[in-house]
Amino acid sequence: MSRVEANPGRTIHIGVNAHLLSLTEGYRSAGISWYIHNLLDHLPQADPHVEYTVFTNNRCFEDVPGLHLQVSRLPTRRPPVRIFWEQVIQPWVLYRSHVDLYHGPAFVGALASACPMVVTVHDLSFLRYPERFRPANRLYLSTMTRLSCRRARRVIAVSQATADEIVRLLGVSAAHIDVIPHGVEHDRFQPVPAAELHDFRRKQELPERFILYLGTLEPRKNILTLLEAYGRTRAFRESVP
Numbered sequence: 282m283s284r285v286e287a288n289p290g291r292t293i294h295i296g297v298n299a300h301l302l303s304l305t306e307g308y309r310s311a312g313i314s315w316y317i318h319n320l321l322d323h324l325p326q327a328d329p330h331v332e333y334t335v336f337t338n339n340r341c342f343e344d345v346p347g348l349h350l351q352v353s354r355l356p357t358r359r360p361p362v363r364i365f366w367e368q369v370i371q372p373w374v375l376y377r378s379h380v381d382l383y384h385g386p387a388f389v390g391a392l393a394s395a396c397p398m399v400v401t402v403h404d405l406s407f408l409r410y411p412e413r414f415r416p417a418n419r420l421y422l423s424t425m426t427r428l429s430c431r432r433a434r435r436v437i438a439v440s441q442a443t444a445d446e447i448v449r450l451l452g453v454s455a456a457h458i459d460v461i462p463h464g465v466e467h468d469r470f471q472p473v474p475a476a477e478l479h480d481f482r483r484k485q486e487l488p489e490r491f492i493l494y495l496g497t498l499e500p501r502k503n504i505l506t507l508l509e510a511y512g513r514t515r516a517f518r519e520s521v522p
Contacts, residue, residue, distance in 0.1 A: 292332050296380035296396075297321065299337040300357045300366065301387050311497050313387045313403065319464065320386060321345060334378055336371070351378070364421070367391060388422060390429040400429045401437040401461075405446045406501050413501035427451050437461050 299321065303314045324333055325347025334349045335342075338357040342350065351374070357363040372394035375383055383391060383398040390398040407414050407422040414422070430436050430451050436458045438444035444458045473481075482491070492511065496502060 292330060294332045294334065294379060294381045295324075296334045296336060296375055296378060296383045297324070298367065298371070298383070298385050298387075298391075299335050299339070299342075300353070300363050302337055302339050302342060303358075316401075316403070316463065317386050319466065321348060323464075324348070334380060336374065368393065372396075385429060385433075388426040388429065390433060392425075392428055392432055397434045398429075398432065399435045399437060400426075400433045401439070402426065402430065402443055402447055403439050404443055405450055408450050409446070410501055413499075433457070435459055439463050 297317075297320070299317050301313055302317045302321075321335060321342075322345060324331075325345060329347065332349070333347060334351055336351050336353065338353045338355065340352055353366060353370075355362050355366055355370075357366050367389060368391065371391040375391060375394050375396045380396050383394065383396045385391070385398060385400040388400060388402055390400045405426075407419050407426075411419050411423075430447060430453045434457075436447060436453060438447055438458050438460050439462055441460050444455065444460050447453050447458055448455050481487070482489070494504065498504065
């Protein structure tokens with residue numbers, strides 16, 4: 282029984298692993314880093330009575346009201362150092378910080394910790410398309426994600442398709458999975474005035490109608506197949522009388 286279950290009226294203390302958070306422009310600031318960034322921005326608003334401790338190496342991240350930052354002095358931007366911190370140092374840090382619940386927002390949790398944990402799985406592309414990953418990276422994600430999901434109290438899947446793959450490929454019971462889709466930033470993703478759109482098309486030399494893709498350019502994103510599909514769809518439509 283956890284401390285919260287034994288004392289249902291007490292404040293819950295949640296620890297969040299944010300060592301993959303990056304505030305610099307580039308590949309590291311995309312995807313999971315942006316997920317963590319928005320998670321930290323909105324968690325205090327979800328329940329002001331919950332206490333949060335954020336474990337990070339990013340000294341540039343502003344202290345958000347409702348969050349307590351613990352900044353590591355180790356260079357965890359380097360994957361081997363981060364993995365060492367997560368699996369060797371983090372269990373002790375969680376115990377010392379009296380954390381009631383731990384959230385690993387990027388596939389992996391602290392396996393040796395006795396603290397209840399939740400992990401977020403964004404996809405299982407490293408299992409479905411292993412040829413798209415470096416061998417060491419593929420081995421780490423495949424092994425640690427499987428162990429973390431089986432160890433976690435709950436698993437967050439960002440889509441029903443991902444949840445189904447967690448059940449099928451990792452052997453996790455569907456009863457332990459919650460589907461929570463990624464959110465959308467309303468101040469960034471919304472219709473823009475016609476004048477701004479016209480100016481954007483002119484600067485980028487785009488036609489009247491175009492497809493805007495937001496994401497990193499990696500083979501596993503399968504953008505070429507997507508473009509080929511759109512091309513065939515257009516050719517088919519033009520061939521129909």
